[in-house]
Amino acid sequence: MNKMTTRARPLRADAVRNREKILAAAATVFARRGLDATLDEVALEAGVGVGTVYRRFPDKDTLIGALFENAVDEIATIALSAYEAENSWDGLVWFLSEALQRQCVNRGLREIVIGAPYARERMESVKCRIAPAITQLIERAQRDGFLRDDVVSADFAILEMMISSLGCMTEEFSPDLWRRYLTIVLDGLVVKREHPTSLEQPLDESVAEEALRLKSRHVLRVH
Amino acid sequence: MNKMTTRARPLRADAVRNREKILAAAATVFARRGLDATLDEVALEAGVGVGTVYRRFPDKDTLIGALFENAVDEIATIALSAYEAENSWDGLVWFLSEALQRQCVNRGLREIVIGAPYARERMESVKCRIAPAITQLIERAQRDGFLRDDVVSADFAILEMMISSLGCMTEEFSPDLWRRYLTIVLDGLVVKREHPTSLEQPLDESVAEEALRLKSRHVLRVH
DNA sequence: TTTCAAGTGGAGTTACCAACTCCGTTTACC
DNA sequence: GGTAAACGGAGTTGGTAACTCCACTTGAAA
Incomplete structure (x- = not known):
């Protein structure tokens, strides 16, 4: 039972890259500004749009949990x-x-x-x-x-x-x-x-x- | 040089009473909830309208200072x-x-x-x-x-x-x-x-x- | 008792902020 | 080259707090 079971297709290469960028940016932003930081700030730091952040992590809680x-x-x-x-x-x-x-x-x-x-x-x-x-x-x-x-x-x-x-x-x-x-x-x-x-x-x-x-x-x- | 110098007429009796109620309420509210409490809360606690609070104290800073x-x-x-x-x-x-x-x-x-x-x-x-x-x-x-x-x-x-x-x-x-x-x-x-x-x-x-x-x-x- | 400036209440205005969505455009990959 | 996935970011939604406005009420001077 691997990741494939839950996801028909793997993420596209650019999506994987962005996911990493988002996690790294979130780590930086939440460390510096605390959990009140907005996902807009995370997106800015990651160099992606907010929409992209929400595509990977359905809400703030999920991102924080993962992090x-x-x-x-x-x-x-x-x-x-x-x-x-x-x-x-x-x-x-x-x-x-x-x-x-x-x-x-x-x-x-x-x-x-x-x-x-x-x-x-x-x-x-x-x-x-x-x-x-x-x-x-x-x-x-x-x-x-x-x-x-x-x-x-x-x-x-x-x-x-x-x-x-x-x-x-x-x-x-x-x-x-x-x-x-x-x-x-x-x-x-x-x-x-x-x-x-x-x-x-x-x-x-x-x-x-x-x-x-x-x-x-x-x-x-x-x- | 007394208060009369700066104020043509003294406050009306009901206005004086309300002023006291506001100060007492503000003391209670700011003590309990901190300075982030709103003047709406103060007005509620005092049993007066917000307008009355702002008539006596032009802004939050002045009220806090007096208090x-x-x-x-x-x-x-x-x-x-x-x-x-x-x-x-x-x-x-x-x-x-x-x-x-x-x-x-x-x-x-x-x-x-x-x-x-x-x-x-x-x-x-x-x-x-x-x-x-x-x-x-x-x-x-x-x-x-x-x-x-x-x-x-x-x-x-x-x-x-x-x-x-x-x-x-x-x-x-x-x-x-x-x-x-x-x-x-x-x-x-x-x-x-x-x-x-x-x-x-x-x-x-x-x-x-x-x-x-x-x-x-x-x-x-x-x- | 009348008169009216002073006083009142509280709905409404303005300004801001953060979470999250929507959709026209771009892009990876078969 | 076709297409589903991914993208960006303006916009929507929902909330909050400071402060204003004005129709109505009232204390007190005449």
């Missing part, structure tokens, strides 16, 4: 691999860094992860693999005496959302600034410590200025 | 009072709690503070008083050896934005949940500690569930 299933799955895989680390705290930190890295670089992915109203059902199953993996990471780090005992997995979902929202805001002028706040939060999550963990990512004058100016352009919208 | 100038000024006052505290760490924590409390309960205020595109110029002068006051709070807490040395005032603006955005999201079902994350962040900001500070605000099963569901309705929008 992000892998990326979400990758995060699940990272959560599972993190459990392999011999040090449970390092594993937890590694997972957070890797997951946040991907979300901060890609606004569309971030919105899918926090549950934006696109391709919901399609993502549901993939996301179901993530939650238990994180719970295990957390509980092991608590048993080992690294992570404070009074936090649960929902706390991590919330902290991740907070940090990734910041990451997406500051991505254009200081793409790693979010790491600074991840470090501070981690210093708040550890059971005890003698010194602050050094903040690798600096916040120099010009970046600070831009951060204060640019955050004003970002507003929370409720659907 | 939030005091609230922002109050935050500046809190920052100044916090410097009076004998313990510099307690003063800093008190300022953050009080400022965040007001912003989490009032989405409109939060958006004004982070610089939403309404009544910008009018707020500029008031907000200018806040930044230096915070800088002083921070530097004193650092001199006293409480606050880690590697953070600056822009960090606090960013952390405040992160926490208040969460507060506004969860306000309807767990109005103090944000305090949980403020505590964690503060535990990350202190120079050193032996134990985690206890999280006063619990995150029970049902709240956790709702937090994960509801956050999906909130999306970051760039203007």
